[in-house]
Amino acid sequence: MIKLNVQDMACGGCIKSIKEAIMAKDTTADVNADLETGAVEVTSSLSPDAIRDTIIEAGFPAQLA
Numbered sequence: 001m002i003k004l005n006v007q008d009m010a011c012g013g014c015i016k017s018i019k020e021a022i023m024a025k026d027t028t029a030d031v032n033a034d035l036e037t038g039a040v041e042v043t044s045s046l047s048p049d050a051i052r053d054t055i056i057e058a059g060f061p062a063q064l065a
Contacts (some may be wrong), residue, residue, distance in 0.1 A: 002048045003065035004040045006055055009033065014060065021058035022051060039065070 009015060015033045022029050022042060029044035040062070042051050048064050055062040 002042045002044065002051055004042070004052060004055065005063050005065050006033070006038050006040045007061040009035055009038060009060060011035070017058050018055055018060060021054050022046070025050070025054055 018033060018040065019031045022031050026044045026046050029042060031042050033040045044051060052062050052064055
C-alpha cells in the first residue's frame with residue numbers, strides 16, 4: 001500500500017477525480033481517501049512516483065507519506 005498526503009481535496013468530487021485518474025492507469029487499483037486528513041492510500045501495480053505524478057496531473061498537490 002502506498003500512502004500519500006494530498007492537499008486541496010475539498011469534497012467527494014475531488015476524491016472521485018483522484019480515483020478516476022489512478023484507475024485510468026491501473027484498472028485494478030484500490031484507492032481510499034480521507035478528506036479531513038488529506039491522506040490517500042493506494043494499492044496498485046503502479047510505482048509510488050507514478051501514483052504521485054498521476055495525482056498531481058489531476059490537479060492536486062501530492063507528496064509521498
